[in-house]
Amino acid sequence: MANQDWVTRLLSGRASADKGLNVHLSERDGGSLHDKMRQAYWWITNNAVICPYYDLEFGPSASLKTPAGEEVHLPEDTSYSSFVLIPLLTLFTCRRALLVGGPGRGKTTSAVLMALLSGMSRDEVHRGIQRGHPQLSIADLLGAPLPADMLKAEEMSAVKVSWRKWIGQRVKIIDEYNRIPTKTQSALLSLMAEGYAEMMDQYVYAGRSSWFLTANDDQGGGTFQVIEALKDRIDVVVRAVPFNSGFMDQLLQRLEADKSPEELLPKEIVFTPGELERAYASILEIEVPKEVLERIAFFLGQLDFCRRASPRFEFKHKDTLKLAGQTVAAVCNEQCPLDKKVHLCTQTENGVSVRAYQTILHFAKALAFFRGHSAVELEDFRQIAPWVLHEKLVPNTRSAFFEAKDHRLLLQDRVAWIRNMFDMAMARFDTHQPIRRKVSALRNELDKGLSGVDLRTTEKRIAAVTVLMNDLLTKQELSGPVYEDLIHLKSMYSRYRNYATWLKENPGGRP
The missing domain is CATH 3.40.50.300 (P-loop containing nucleotide triphosphate hydrolases)
Known part of the structure; x- marks a missing residue:
C-alpha cells in the first residue's frame, strides 16, 4: 500500500494513477503530436527529473530585485526547463x-x-x-x-x-x-x-x-x-x-518505494516510430517568417567579421586569423576604430559554421512546434540559440567590452553572454534596416533571373549596385552588418559583370 501511495504521489500533477496503478494523463492538451510532447515534458519535469529551474521564458515579464540588483523574472507566458525540454x-x-x-x-x-x-x-x-x-x-x-x-x-x-x-x-x-x-x-x-x-x-x-x-x-x-x-x-x-532541497521529500519517497521514474514511465507518452517520423516531418514544415529570418541573420552575420584580419576586403573574417595562428585578442585593439562596447565582433574569437546556422533554425522550428505554433517567433530563436552556440562560440576575454564590471560576469555564463549579444544586435537592427532594404531590393531583382535581360539593362543594374557600395563605404562605418552587405553587393556585381561579358561575346544569344 505504501508503494501504491507513493506512485500516486509521483504521478501527480499532469498525470494521475488509479488504484491499479494505471496512469491517466490529463486531457487538457488534446491528442496531437505536439500536445503529446508537452505531456511527456510535464511528466518528466514534475515526476522524473524534478527540475524547478524554468529558464526558457516567454512573453512579457515582471521582475523582482534584490537591493544589490539581482533579478528574478516572472514571465506571463508558460516557461520551461532547458534541462528537460532541450533533450x-x-x-x-x-x-x-x-x-x-x-x-x-x-x-x-x-x-x-x-x-x-x-x-x-x-x-x-x-x-x-x-x-x-x-x-x-x-x-x-x-x-x-x-x-x-x-x-x-x-x-x-x-x-x-x-x-x-x-x-x-x-x-x-x-x-x-x-x-x-x-x-x-x-x-x-x-x-x-x-x-x-x-x-x-x-x-x-x-x-x-x-x-x-x-x-x-x-x-x-x-x-x-x-x-x-x-x-x-x-x-x-x-x-x-543542481537538485533543489525543497523537493527532498520526493527523494525519500523514491528511496522507500525502491522504484525509479523510468520504471513508471506512462505508456501514453511513449512515441511509436511512426509518430517520431511524423513529428520530425511536421517540425521541418514549421514556417520561419521573413522578418524573423532577417533578424536571425543580422545577429549571426556579425560574429565572423574582423576589420583587422586582413588588408584584403574579402578576408576580413576570423577564419583568416585562425589559419594564421592569430587571435582576435591580438588584433582587436585601439588600432581598430570600432566601438568595442557596441559592436559584437569584438566579443568572440570565432564565428559560426553553416552547420550551426541550420541547427539553430531546426531547433527554433522544434521549439515552435512544441509550443503549438505554426511559425517560429523571434523569442523561440532567442531562447534556443545560446544552447546551440554554447560550445561553438569562444569569447574574446581580452575585449574591452568585458572590462565593465557587469559585463565581466557574462564570461562565467555563456548562455547569458550569448543572449546578451543577441539583445544588443536587436537593439541596432532597426537602425540598419534602411540599408538592408536597399540591398534586398537589388537582390530580389537579380533573383527574378537574367533571361531576356539586355546589355543596357545589365549595365544600369551594375551601376546601381556600384553606387550603393560606394555609399556604404564612404557614408557608413565599416562594421559587421555593413561588411556583410558589401560582400553581398559585390557578389551581385560579379554576377552581372559576368553576364554582361557573356552578352558582349554572344550578341543575339540566349543565356
Whole structure:
C-alpha cells in the first residue's frame, strides 16, 4: 500500500494513477503530436527529473530585485526547463546533444528517459549505453570481425563483421564521451558525422537517430581531450542543474518505494516510430517568417567579421586569423576604430559554421512546434540559440567590452553572454534596416533571373549596385552588418559583370 501511495504521489500533477496503478494523463492538451510532447515534458519535469529551474521564458515579464540588483523574472507566458525540454527537442529533431554537469546531476537519467520515450525497452536502453573509459577500443565501440572468418577468408570482403547492436538504435547514448581515447573518438566521429562506420571493407549504417553524449564538464576535464571535429558535430549543449532541497521529500519517497521514474514511465507518452517520423516531418514544415529570418541573420552575420584580419576586403573574417595562428585578442585593439562596447565582433574569437546556422533554425522550428505554433517567433530563436552556440562560440576575454564590471560576469555564463549579444544586435537592427532594404531590393531583382535581360539593362543594374557600395563605404562605418552587405553587393556585381561579358561575346544569344 505504501508503494501504491507513493506512485500516486509521483504521478501527480499532469498525470494521475488509479488504484491499479494505471496512469491517466490529463486531457487538457488534446491528442496531437505536439500536445503529446508537452505531456511527456510535464511528466518528466514534475515526476522524473524534478527540475524547478524554468529558464526558457516567454512573453512579457515582471521582475523582482534584490537591493544589490539581482533579478528574478516572472514571465506571463508558460516557461520551461532547458534541462528537460532541450533533450526532448533533440529526440524529435534527430540531432546530437551534449549533457554537461557534475556527477549525479541526472544527465544519464535524462538521456535514458529520452530513449524510453522513443519506444525502446529498458533492457535495450541500458545494454546500448556506451560508457567512455580509457581502454575503450574501436572494437569495443563498433564491433569486431568474426575470428572464424579471419582464419578462413582469402579476401577482405569474405570477413563478416559482428557489429554492435547499439549502432542501429533510434536513440544512442555515449556516457562520459571525454574519457574515450582519441583513436576511438575518430571512429565515433565517422559514425556521428557520416552516419556509417567501416571495418574490413564492411559497412554499418546508423540510420536517422538522436544522440545524447554526457560529460562531467565542458572544459576538457575528462581523461582525453575531445578532438575539435567531434565537438563541432555536437548540435546543442544541455547544462545539468543542481537538485533543489525543497523537493527532498520526493527523494525519500523514491528511496522507500525502491522504484525509479523510468520504471513508471506512462505508456501514453511513449512515441511509436511512426509518430517520431511524423513529428520530425511536421517540425521541418514549421514556417520561419521573413522578418524573423532577417533578424536571425543580422545577429549571426556579425560574429565572423574582423576589420583587422586582413588588408584584403574579402578576408576580413576570423577564419583568416585562425589559419594564421592569430587571435582576435591580438588584433582587436585601439588600432581598430570600432566601438568595442557596441559592436559584437569584438566579443568572440570565432564565428559560426553553416552547420550551426541550420541547427539553430531546426531547433527554433522544434521549439515552435512544441509550443503549438505554426511559425517560429523571434523569442523561440532567442531562447534556443545560446544552447546551440554554447560550445561553438569562444569569447574574446581580452575585449574591452568585458572590462565593465557587469559585463565581466557574462564570461562565467555563456548562455547569458550569448543572449546578451543577441539583445544588443536587436537593439541596432532597426537602425540598419534602411540599408538592408536597399540591398534586398537589388537582390530580389537579380533573383527574378537574367533571361531576356539586355546589355543596357545589365549595365544600369551594375551601376546601381556600384553606387550603393560606394555609399556604404564612404557614408557608413565599416562594421559587421555593413561588411556583410558589401560582400553581398559585390557578389551581385560579379554576377552581372559576368553576364554582361557573356552578352558582349554572344550578341543575339540566349543565356
